[in-house]
Amino acid sequence: MTYENLAGRTAVVTGAASGIGAAVATALADNGARVALLARRSDRIEELAATLNANGGQAIAVTADVTSDASVTGAAERIHSVFDRVDLVVNNAGVMIPEPIDTASTGNWQRMIDTNVTGVLRVLRAFTPDLTADGHADLVNISSIGAHEYFKDYAVYGATKAAVTYLSRSLRAELGPAGVRVTNIEPGLVRSELRDDITGDAAAFLDDWIAEAGILAAEDLADVVAYVTSRPAHVNLRQLVALPATQF
Structure with missing residues (x-):
């Protein structure tokens, strides 16, 4: 589907090496946005x-680790030097490690917190001046x-x-008055590499759940992101839950 309002936008997508992030970056580029791809895997x-550019898009690869202040700061500097102001940020980088609470590795807890929470905050801090600069951003x-x-x-x-x-x-309350639309998307089962490192009983549980409930493609989530960020500037789709039709 084509979303004309994305043409000319400048987007940053974290976790862009695979799965939802790669699909989101592709959808935005296909609709005319300039896209900075952030991930650890160069x-x-x-x-x-290279694929997006060959297809007529505008994209740059920026190696970055959202668990590092210096890495995120360096990534922002690189993006600004090529694209100038960013007006669309997609915080997608994440880690999922299922473990029983009584035997879980505290290192894995810290890894999830550093990536899923503090990583989001680092990216937000790096690009908030961009988002609030011109009265319309996502x-x-x-x-x-x-x-x-x-x-x-x-x-x-x-x-x-x-x-x-x-x-x-x-953040809707804090950034909304400056024209920043904040959208929180809560996916259910989506095909991605988050599944790849899960083993044992947790893997069996997940496989059984997918067999029963179905699973979305990463491109399904990408279409949701493209849709919400292409609405007229006065419309904010603030909270979405995206599930397979058979997941309850």
């Missing part, structure tokens, strides 16, 4: 940027249905996503 984002945070639904062994992951959902709500 080879993946360089390949995607901030999209990819949260999860796990922000308010309980799933066995996902307590800490869900807590990090609940923080993102709450942060999004608060």
Whole structure:
């Protein structure tokens, strides 16, 4: 689907090496936005940027780790040097590690917090001056249905996503008067690399759940992001839950 209002926008997409992030970056570029692809895996984002540019888009690959202040600051400087002001930010980078609360690794807890919460804050801090500069911009945070639904062994992951959902709500009040639309999207089951590192009982549970409930493609979420950010400037779709039709 074509969304004409995205033409001429300048977007930053984190976690753009695969899955939802790569699909979002592709959808935005296909609709005329300039896109900065942020991720740790340089080879993946360089390949995607080359593909988008070959297809008539404008994209740059910016290697960055959202768990590092210096890395995010450097990424913002690189983006500004090429594209100048950013007016659309998609916070998508995330880590999901299901573990029982009594045996979980505290290192894995910290990894999820650093990526899913503090990483969002780092990116927000780096680009808030851009978003608030001209009276119209979009901030999209990819949260999860796990922000308010309980799933066995996902307590800490869900807590990090609940923080993102709450942060999004608060930021509407803080940034809205400057013309920044804040949209919080809570996906259900979506095909992505988050599944790849899950093993054992947690993997079996997830596989059974997908077999029963179905699963969205990353492109389905990308279309949602493109849709909400292309609405007229006075319309803010502030909160969306996107599930397979058979997931309840």
